[in-house]
Amino acid sequence: MKIAFFNAKTYDRNSFKAANEHHQHEIIFFESHLSYETVSLAAGFAAICIFINDYLNAEMLETLAKGGTKLIALRSAGFNHVDLVAAAKFDMAIVRVPAYSPYAVAEHAIALVLSLNRKIHRAYNRVREGNFSIEGLLGFDLHGATVGVIGTGRIGAIFAQIMHGFGCKLIGYDIYQNPTCLAMGMEYMQISELFAMSDIISLHCPLTPDSHYLINAEAIAKIKTGAMLINTSRGGLIDTQAAINGLKSGAIGYLGIDVYEQEADLFFEDLSNEVIQDDTFQRLLTFPNVIVTGHQAFFTSHALANIAETTLANITEFEQGGNCVNEVKIENAIATK
Ligand code: NAD
Numbered sequence: 195m196k197i198a199f200f201n202a203k204t205y206d207r208n209s210f211k212a213a214n215e216h217h218q219h220e221i222i223f224f225e226s227h228l229s230y231e232t233v234s235l236a237a238g239f240a241a242i243c244i245f246i247n248d249y250l251n252a253e254m255l256e257t258l259a260k261g262g263t264k265l266i267a268l269r270s271a272g273f274n275h276v277d278l279v280a281a282a283k284f285d286m287a288i289v290r291v292p293a294y295s296p297y298a299v300a301e302h303a304i305a306l307v308l309s310l311n312r313k314i315h316r317a318y319n320r321v322r323e324g325n326f327s328i329e330g331l332l333g334f335d336l337h338g339a340t341v342g343v344i345g346t347g348r349i350g351a352i353f354a355q356i357m358h359g360f361g362c363k364l365i366g367y368d369i370y371q372n373p374t375c376l377a378m379g380m381e382y383m384q385i386s387e388l389f390a391m392s393d394i395i396s397l398h399c400p401l402t403p404d405s406h407y408l409i410n411a412e413a414i415a416k417i418k419t420g421a422m423l424i425n426t427s428r429g430g431l432i433d434t435q436a437a438i439n440g441l442k443s444g445a446i447g448y449l450g451i452d453v454y455e456q457e458a459d460l461f462f463e464d465l466s467n468e469v470i471q472d473d474t475f476q477r478l479l480t481f482p483n484v485i486v487t488g489h490q491a492f493f494t495s496h497a498l499a500n501i502a503e504t505t506l507a508n509i510t511e512f513e514q515g516g517n518c519v520n521e522v523k524i525e526n527a528i529a530t531k
Contacts, residue, residue, distance in 0.1 A: 195513045196220045197267070198239035200228040200248050203462070205498060206269075213502035217510055230254065237261035241509055246270045246489075247458045252280035259284035265512050269505045272428065273522050274401050288522040289508035293348050295497035300352035302491035303396050303426045306450030307357075310422060311336065315485055330482075334393075337361035342392030344385065344408070345399025345427065346372040353396055354380060365391060368399070389416040394424065401428035409433065414440040420447030426491040429455035434474050441481050449484045452491040461488040 199210065202223035214221060222239070226232045228248035234257070236242050242263055244250070250258075250266065255277060258266075266276065268290040281288055309315055312333040320327070341362040343350045351374045354364050364380040366372075367388045376382075385408075389395070395417065399405050409423065410433040417423070423446055425432055434455055440446035454460070456472055470476055478484055492501075504520065511518040 195241050195265070195509050196239050197222070197241045197243050197509065198236040198263075199223045199243045200226065200232070200236075201245045201462075205493075206502075209498040209502040210506070213499070213506050217506040219506060219509060228254070233257045234261070236263055239263060241265040241267055241512075243267040243269055243505060243509075245462075246272055246275055247462060248275065249458070250276040250281070252277050252283075255280045255284050255286065259286060265289065265509065267505050267509050268522075269501050272400065274428065274430075276522075278522060278524060282524045287512060287518070289505075289512065289518050289520045290522055291501050291504040291508075292520055294492065294500035294504065295494055296348040296352050298494040298497040299349045299426050299491040300356060300398075302452060302487070303349075303353050303398075303424050303450075304356050306424050306426070306452070306485055306487070307336070307394060307396075307422065309485055310448040310450050310483065316482060338363070339393040340365060340391050342367070342388040342395045343375070343380070344368070344388065344395065344397050346370075346375045346380070346382075347398065349426075350396070350398030351375050353398060354378060357394075362394075385413075386416050389413060390418060392418060392421055394422040396424040397427045397431050399427060399431070401430045406430050407433045407436075409437065411436040411439065414445050417445065419445060422446075422448035422450070424450045426452040429453040429457050434478065438474065438477055441484065447483060449478075449481070451478075451485075452487045453489055454478075454486065457489060 197219055199221050202225055207223055210221060224235055228244050233254050236258055238261060264286060266286055266288045271290060271292055273290055276288060313331040317331055337360060339362050341357045341364055343354050343366045346366045346368045351372050354375050358364055358378045364378060365388050366375055366380045366382050367385045371382050408431045414436055437446060437449060441449060454475060478486060508518050508520050
């Protein structure tokens with residue numbers, strides 16, 4: 195199938211070229227994001243392949259449909275960046291990669307927990323400057339800490355399993371109770387109870403209209419004073435300004451985020467020679483007890499290989515007229531922003 199591949203980075207080209215050796219699709223890589231300015235590049239391509247920071251609204255979908263595009267292949271699990279209702283209206287199929295390496299994301303969440311707790315980001319800089327003072331680097335034992343997992347699906351369950359290995363007490367909040375988590379002794383409870391009891395709260399639920407700003411001023415008022423908050427899920431789960439207020443008051447003791455609600459304007463690009471205009475984001479970076487990574491939780495060689503293989507297999511299935519197991523159905527439209 196002829197595929198217009200948007201937002202292509204070097205690592206994407208490498209993993210997709212390797213996986214395409216046995217799929218034999220015709221892939222044209224474009225460095226640019228999919229946007230109003232670039233959508234015309236897709237004219238004549240039956241399939242397009244996009245990432246989470248390529249937003250597709252009704253107007254752009256209409257342009258794609260007019261150009262002959264029939265399939266949107268998301269090289270991500272999340273699909274909140276595509277207007278599913280409009281895609282159905284224009285008779286376009288959407289396929290995704292539901293799980294490429296839940297270990298990658300869970301392990302990154304753990305990296306944030308450990309780094310924040312033991313202040314690795316600060317120790318790294320100190321030692322390089324010949325400052326071997328350990329004042330201010332005091333951590334706490336994870337063993338015995340209470341860890342609240344919000345969203346106990348694939349990634350949340352692996353995160354819970356690793357924390358269980360550290361000897362943490364597991365509590366959870368989800369619409370469904372995961373038997374794997376129950377078997378580890380996780381106790382499910384109301385979210386307000388979880389806020390009050392957790393020393394560490396980690397978010398692993400999707401962004402939906404229900405979960406938007408799940409962590410807002412009201413929630414922050416309920417969390418155990420000084421708790422650690424980790425978000426490797428989606429930026430919109432946290433009201434960033436409320437989190438900043440919580441950090442200033444000490445209500446939040448540590449914040450580790452791999453996702454940010456306005457990340458589309460920042461992440462995945464080298465902006466080191468530019469003045470960042472987002473004052474909220476810049477304020478976050480001033481706190482010693484905050485670590486921000488730029489949506490890299492998924493970024494392992496295993497995950498890239500899985501993303502490429504599943505995406506191309508999805509396209510092959512679509513081309514062969516079969517029902518693609520990874521198709522995002524209109525029922526999922528509730529999950530769009
Ligand atoms: P999953 O579907 O296996 O699990 C999500 C869980 O969240 C489910 O158990 C579901 O019942 C629960 N849930 C849904 N709405 C909820 C709500 N309002 N409150 C509490 N729980 C709710 O998904 P997953 O594979 O574990 O992925 C979790 C999230 O991780 C994804 O939605 C995605 O946003 C994020 N993610 C981030 C990266 C990254 O690189 N940072 C990579 C992949 C996925």
